[in-house]
């Protein structure tokens with residue numbers, strides 16, 4: 001997929017577009033994603049930083065660790081994106097906020113060292129103990 005993909009938060013105050021292919025899609029099991037999103041797993045698509053633009057509103061920022069900044073809607077709280085200094089040419093988008101989320105297929109698990117023991121999801125996909133960048 002290389003068409004323009006749009007997405008946004010629940011309340012509609014923050015919208016974005018991405019021109020990149022949505023091919024690197026990972027279920028993240030880390031405890032920081034759990035605490036910041038409230039979900040048991042967070043699924044991210046990694047895209048080139050320059051392929052994403054905020055088309056409506058601007059997200060709030062939260063530095064969740066020394067290397068990561070998370071972007072969310074300050075009104076409805078939806079988690080939209082993550083930037084890490086460890087991969088400064090990329091941005092991660094939450095696939096759940098994409099308008100065409102059903103067309104984006106995850107292809108790996110990351111940070112399975114923090115995986116909850118009762119999660120059974122896409123068991124056939126490769127697993128990374130932390131994350132291989």
Ligand SMILES: [Zn+2]
Pocket residue numbers: 009010011012013014073074075076077078
């Ligand atoms: Zn919102």
Ligand SMILES: [Zn+2]
Pocket residue numbers: 028029030031032033034042111
């Ligand atoms: Zn995570």
